[in-house]
Amino acid sequence: MKPLMPRPSLHWLLLLTAGSILAAAPETLPFPADYREWVFLSSGLGMTYGPLASAPSKPSFDNVFVKPAAYREFLASGKWPEGTMFVLEVRGSSSEGSINKAGSFQSQALVGVEAEVKSGGQWNFYGFGTEQKPGKLFARDASCYACHSTNGAVDNTFVQFYPTLLPIAKAKGTYNSAK
């Protein structure tokens, strides 16, 4: 007769043990008021995989910033140190304005701000919405965790989309070209 609950395998026991060692992530994160003075990594328009991906008819810009100390460590080692923090800022786009007649420029319309923080050896994700208030931790089953873990070319981060960091990671041997 089969047990109602399957016995935990060694694999699961190891995972549970590892999970209990990791510090619990703080439920909130102060709003990083100076993030626009951090190091800019890249900007995309209408990218399709983001958490706030926009409809093709009205694409948004994604601006990515990282804390300066983490950036400098990455230049030196190709790795993200403890305390690394990214901000993803999503903004609306405009096409016609002033002397510009086509293409797209960034508008004042803020769509949302999110953060990714490396803390206690794990990566945590927070959402701020459009207000400069403390951000809320995304639940572990939110898509950001699995997507970054599965598809980030360097340690849960999308270095494949950061043109100045991609060659650094390749030179330092931390780049996963299969992503």
Next chain:
Amino acid sequence: MKPLMPRPSLHWLLLLTAGSILAAAPETLPFPADYREWVFLSSGLGMTYGPLASAPSKPSFDNVFVKPAAYREFLASGKWPEGTMFVLEVRGSSSEGSINKAGSFQSQALVGVEAEVKSGGQWNFYGFGTEQKPGKLFARDASCYACHSTNGAVDNTFVQFYPTLLPIAKAKGTYNSAK
């Protein structure tokens, strides 16, 4: 009988006098190797008025950076101080790569780098091309001078396209809404 050469008007004499008072701009400018650590102002895609404007079929991204000290002065006063320096970095775009299937992200293909510097009370423009070598001063009749002077919403700069600085300039009374 009309003279072959028109007599200089008072207007021209004043302009010539003003020109001789302004310090001559240096013919070259060292490459600002750390500009990617400066403050990012905005990014556009396929904008139509830039010096390296791209064909609509293959649009480029324009990334604009400014020196941190000038940025902080602008936050305080809405004005650009002596020594302000902007860098315009133009990069190619890609649409499909890694998990991204549409929209545009910035590629490693550098199209060109240019700078605008406020020095001796005037703005000077330099081109670096794609190499990290000293930039060359653009001649006074290059289109950048007249375009920035005529169309820049704040002191020869396109603050109308910088979403976080636009409201600062309006609040400080330095924004020209007619641009």
